[in-house]
Amino acid sequence: MNFYRRLHLNIVSCVLRDFNSKILSPMAPIEESKRRAAYQAVDDFVKDGMKLGIGSGSTIVYAVHRIAEKVKNEGLKVICVPTSFQAHQLVVSNNLQLGNLELHSELDVAIDGADEVDSNMTLIKGGGGCQTQEKIVASCANKFVVVADYKKDSKYLGEQYKKGIPIEVIPMAYTPVSVKIKKLFGGEVHLRMAQMKAGPVISDNGNFILDWLFPNDIADWKAVNNEIKMIAGVVETGLFVGMANTVYFGLPDGTVKVLRS
Ligand SMILES: O=C(CO)[C@H](O)[C@H](O)COP(=O)(O)O
Numbered sequence: 500m501n502f503y504r505r506l507h508l509n510i511v512s513c514v515l516r517d518f519n520s521k522i523l524s525p526m527a528p529i530e531e532s533k534r535r536a537a538y539q540a541v542d543d544f545v546k547d548g549m550k551l552g553i554g555s556g557s558t559i560v561y562a563v564h565r566i567a568e569k570v571k572n573e574g575l576k577v578i579c580v581p582t583s584f585q586a587h588q589l590v591v592s593n594n595l596q597l598g599n600l601e602l603h604s605e606l607d608v609a610i611d612g613a614d615e616v617d618s619n620m621t622l623i624k625g626g627g628g629c630q631t632q633e634k635i636v637a638s639c640a641n642k643f644v645v646v647a648d649y650k651k652d653s654k655y656l657g658e659q660y661k662k663g664i665p666i667e668v669i670p671m672a673y674t675p676v677s678v679k680i681k682k683l684f685g686g687e688v689h690l691r692m693a694q695m696k697a698g699p700v701i702s703d704n705g706n707f708i709l710d711w712l713f714p715n716d717i718a719d720w721k722a723v724n725n726e727i728k729m730i731a732g733v734v735e736t737g738l739f740v741g742m743a744n745t746v747y748f749g750l751p752d753g754t755v756k757v758l759r760s
Contacts, residue, residue, distance in 0.1 A: 532648040532749025537561035539755045540610055540646045540747045547575045550603045552636035553590055554611025555583040555629040558646045562610050567593040578603060582611065582636045583629035584703050600639060609640035613647050614737070615660035616746050620645075620760055621720050623656055625665030625737030628691070628700055628708050634735055637742055645746040652748045652756065656713075656720065663710040665691070665737035672732020673699075673707045679730050680711055684723065687712040706734055 526534065541562050545551065553563060569575045578598035581587040590597050611633055614626040622645065624630045637643040653659050663686075668676045677688035691700040691708040699707050717723055724738040746758040 528751055529648050529650070531753070532751060533558040533646070534561040534749070535753065535755050536648065536747040536749035537610075537646040538565045539757075540644050540745070541565040541569070544608045544610070544642065544644055544745075545569065545575070545577065546607075547573075548577070549607040550578045550580065550598060550605070552606045552609025552611070552640050552643075553579045553581050553586045554609065554633055554636075555586050555627050556612035558612035558648065559586065559610065560589060562646055563589050563593050563595070567595060570595060580606060580636055580639075582609075582632040583627070585627070585629070600635070604639055606636070606640040608642045608644055609637045610644045610646060611637065613645050613651055613739075613743075613746075614662070615651050615653050615656055615658070616645065616647060616743070616748075616758070617656050617658075618654050620743045620746055620758055621656065621741075622739035622743060623660055623664055623737055624739055625667075625708070626662065628665065628667075628702050630665055630737035631667045631702065631704060631706075631735035634739060634742075637739065642744045643742050645743045647746065647748050649748055649750050649756075655715075656717075657715055661712075663687075663689070663712040666709045666711055666727060667702050667704065667706045667734040667736075668709055669732045669734060670705075670707050673709060676730050676732045677709055680709075680727060683726060684711075684717065685714045704734065 579590045579595045580598045581590050613622040613624050615623040680688050689710045691710055693700050721740045724736055724740050727736050744760050748756040750756055
């Protein structure tokens with residue numbers, strides 16, 4: 500076999516291997532569980548003419564794909580208000596109609612992911628640092644729907660999610676806020692540091708993010724949230740208390756568990 504023929508066969512086999520790995524290999528179970536939760540939530544809640552809040556993270560990507568499918572296949576008309584730079588790009592790249600809270604201050608449904616959900620449907624959010632806009636958008640929606648994989652389904656906060664509660668702060672206040680939270684409740688507070696840049700993570704709003712590793716004896720999350728919010732310099736917490744109407748968890752066996760408030 501001459502050189503060019505061998506080269507040609509090598510290229511063909513590489514292309515086929517790449518095609519097979521992308522198209523034929525099954526989705527990882529955790530990704531499949533996110534996809535199922537997101538698809539079911541969209542199928543249950545998203546209707547023609549709705550104004551939607553679009554959350555951030557990896558699970559919401561599946562929800563946006565499903566919304567885009569429905570827009571394309573069923574001619575649905577929806578307006579999407581994003582909760583982050585990431586969500587903004589997701590909406591635009593899926594050719595969905597972009598909105599904002601200035602034009603649409605009342606939304607029908609907001610869909611978002613979560614880092615952990617307890618048995619009272621209290622959430623930790625902000626693993627991606629977008630909790631402030633996520634909470635604002637969720638608070639403007641008549642229904643707040645959460646989509647998550649089975650690793651987020653906990654009896655109590657901190658059972659599975661070990662990264663703490665994200666708290667967005669005005670940069671100059673990060674030390675006093677950290678000290679006050681430790682004095683009030685205990686635990687540890689860390690300034691979230693960037694991975695590919697020297698220094699702290701800067702939120703989409705230009706602020707710092709603290710991660711509070713809370714002690715495991717906290718029962719009243721509403722009171723804790725209110726108290727933290729009263730500290731000067733705190734912009735918003737990643738505690739979502741009494742906000743979620745419905746939570747969809749994709750389970751490892753391919754089914755979806757639904758919690759309703
Ligand atoms: O709160 C968030 C971002 O601020 C996300 O919704 C949360 O981190 C869940 O993300 P994922 O769907 O990737 O698990």
